[in-house]
Amino acid sequence: MNLNEYHPRDCFLPFHRRDKRWAVVVAHRRAGKTVAVCADIVIGALETALPRPQFAYLAPLREQAKRVAWQYLKDLTKPFWSKKPNEAELKIEMDNAHGGVSVIYVGGADNPDSLRGLYFDGVVIDEVGDVRPSTWYSVLRPALSDRQGWACFMGTPRGRNMFWNLREEARLNPKTHMLLEGGPKGRFDGETPNVLKDGEDLDIPPYLRKKRRR
Numbered sequence: 001m002n003l004n005e006y007h008p009r010d011c012f013l014p015f016h017r018r019d020k021r022w023a024v025v026v027a028h029r030r031a032g033k034t035v036a037v038c039a040d041i042v043i044g045a046l047e048t049a050l051p052r053p054q055f056a057y058l059a060p061l062r063e064q065a066k067r068v069a070w071q072y073l074k075d076l077t078k079p080f081w082s083k084k085p086n087e088a089e090l091k092i093e094m095d096n097a098h099g100g101v102s103v104i105y106v107g108g109a110d111n112p113d114s115l116r117g118l119y120f121d122g123v124v125i126d127e128v129g130d131v132r133p134s135t136w137y138s139v140l141r142p143a144l145s146d147r148q149g150w151a152c153f154m155g156t157p158r159g160r161n162m163f164w165n166l167r168e169e170a171r172l173n174p175k176t177h178m179l180l181e182g183g184p185k186g187r188f189d190g191e192t193p194n195v196l197k198d199g200e201d202l203d204i205p206p207y208l209r210k211k212r213r214r
């Protein structure tokens, strides 16, 4: 699915339309967080008018980032590639709407040093709960300062981790943060994850499914 074929799920429309610098999205498993956030980065990369724009998609582990997002990002950007994506560096270069070239990096928070020295105009951190706070506070946050870049944090609630703190920060600062919450358990009303069949979450290994019947 390239960006022209992407239809946001209803629950993510307010996310794509946000006008806040910081966004925290709390959603249940398989809600479509990774797809939405990848599409959002591509939209940002297309629309920016800044010189030499740079964006990043990060997951807790580089391997995980590659597994879950690299293919989505390649598919979404394909019509705009200015050269073939670099598989070794997980780097996509695409023509943007202002005649420039935007770069999207895919990386892991397990190797934060590889991100040092870069600036970013937008970053998304997927599965934030599993990312070490120092990666955000001492590596990524400063990389957004140069050009007032934006950040988006995506996750599923699981105890009091950094994601919980970020969510509190968003809740307390509605002027600067967008908080998109999918209900008390992270479930969006009226929205069924596409992996549910007869009440079973097909994403859960068969031997665990019975316990999780909804």
Ligand SMILES: Nc1ncnc2c1ncn2[C@@H]1O[C@H](COP(=O)(O)OP(=O)(O)OP(=O)(O)O)[C@@H](O)[C@H]1O
Pocket (backbone or CB within 6 Å): 006, 007, 008, 009, 027, 028, 029, 030, 031, 032, 033, 034, 035, 036, 156, 194
């Ligand atoms: N807008 C969309 N259009 C078509 N398919 C979608 C869309 N959003 C999500 N999907 C599909 O739904 C499934 C779940 O999407 P995704 O991986 O983004 O969910 P997630 O919330 O990140 O899941 P997880 O909790 O496992 O990280 C995938 O098969 C994906 O291709």
Ligand SMILES: [Mg+2]
Pocket (backbone or CB within 6 Å): 033, 034, 035, 068, 126
């Ligand atoms: Mg995901």
